[in-house]
Amino acid sequence: MSAHAVNGNAHRSRVGNVSSSNLPAAGPGRARQPSPEHLLVLLEVARSGRYTTAAQALGLTHTTVARNIAGLNRALGGRVLVRGADGWELTALGERAARAAEGVAEAMTALADGDSAADRVTGVVRMTTTDGFAAYLASPAVAALRDDHPDLSVEIVTVTRRAAQHRSGVDIEVVVGTPQVNRGRAVQVAEYELGLYGSRDYLARHGTPSSVSDASGHHLVYFVDSMLQVDDLDVPRRLLPGIRDALTSTNVFVHVEATRAGAGLGFLPCFMADRHPDLVRLLPEDVRDRLPYYAVVHPESWRRPAVTAVLEALRAEAARQRHVLLGGRSVSPA
Structure with a gap:
């Protein structure tokens, strides 16, 4: 609204x-x-x-x-x-x-x-989402949508957290995992895969792990454990028992760049990591996870044509990139 x-x-x-x-x-x-x-x-x-x-x-x-x-x-x-x-x-x-x-x-x-056919997809749509989704899915989706609706403006705040039961000032919350909300409607937008990666230089210096036990002897680049708000993202520490943290951050772009720099093995979204030919995916059958992206649209926002247009644009972009999201390497280097 x-x-x-x-x-x-x-x-x-x-x-x-x-x-x-x-x-x-x-x-x-x-x-x-x-x-x-x-x-x-x-x-x-x-x-x-x-x-x-x-x-x-x-x-x-x-x-x-x-x-x-x-x-x-x-x-x-x-x-x-x-x-x-x-x-x-x-x-x-x-x-x-x-x-x-x-x-x-x-x-x-x-x-x-008057009698003119007004474009109803106008005004400001405010959304929150994760860093990776904002950069690689929301940005091209909004850019394409604005070609047809130039009076539309979208504000994106990046944060990795669970959906709120009550949150004012936000039309769409895109979250990782299946949200439990009483107010609002949750719609699955996409699914993506995460995998274990190491840089070619790092693996040349420290060896390429051939098993889960080998990988557990390395150090992990991932989210700050004590600040992780999304339970579904606490995967690598369960899949790699005993692995110790090397570098942790609340920002997934830091995970990617730290892994490329050789800080340790990174558990990364494939649609982000596969853009970099210097990263090698490790143990893809053993260390992997698939998680959904859900959009939570709040009741007072559902009736706005601009909000529903943005939501449909996000879903269309996710469908276009489905192969990449699920671990395909058909992406150009960044």
């Missing part, structure tokens, strides 16, 4: 004229008719999870945004937002109000566009 779907200048001028002095009056114990301006402000706060971010997007002050939300609370007779760990979140009443706000935004857009 985004107030960016509304024609910007008209939206800002209408919202900016709202003040507590022109709120409609209501009798005791009776909810007032909610103001369209208040609903549009709620829509932007629901999208960003922050009053300050919503204020910047709408060309308002933080105080004006807060006043609009307070007015909507009074009009509806209850709270539309509650503060969560990651920002403001919609209550059940707020979700109803946000659905109504989408109708207001769409009507204003249709009015501004």
Whole structure:
């Protein structure tokens, strides 16, 4: 949901004229008719999870945004937002109000566009995903999508973590493993394989392991064990019992480059490692794992055409790269 779907200048001028002095009056114990301006402000706060971010997007002050939300609370007779760990979140009443706000935004857009066929894939879509997925799947997917929808903007924050039960300000979370979420809808986007790799120079100096026990005598390049939030990624330490850490990082690009530099054996996504001819895959039948990428789309985002378009673009790109994701080497060197 985004107030960016509304024609910007008209939206800002209408919202900016709202003040507590022109709120409609209501009798005791009776909810007032909610103001369209208040609903549009709620829509932007629901999208960003922050009053300050919503204020910047709408060309308002933080105080004006807060006043609009307070007015909507009074009009509806209850709270539309509650503060969560990651920002403001919609209550059940707020979700109803946000659905109504989408109708207001769409009507204003249709009015501004007249009889022209407006592109509905516009505005900002915010997503979180892992470093590798962002670089090699999300980036080409978004680039291709923007060829057809130039008014679309996508913000990507890279992080490796499990899906949140409640998280404001994010439309799509792409996570590793099957998510357990009560709110939102989870859709499998892709599947990928991880394998054990060593650089040619490293193997020349330290020998090429011919068995799991041989590999366990080397050192591992992988995630920081104490900071790993995704249980499904704790694979190499189980497959290679007794292996000790050499270099650990929260960033998978560091894993790839450290393995190339000879810091140890890296347990790497094949679609990243296979881009480098100086890396050799080791024991592919014994040390491997396949994991899914799931996209979790939050309820207030499902109805946005821009969000569903980004999701479909991600799935299409994953299908195009399926062979590479599952361990094929048909990729060009980086």
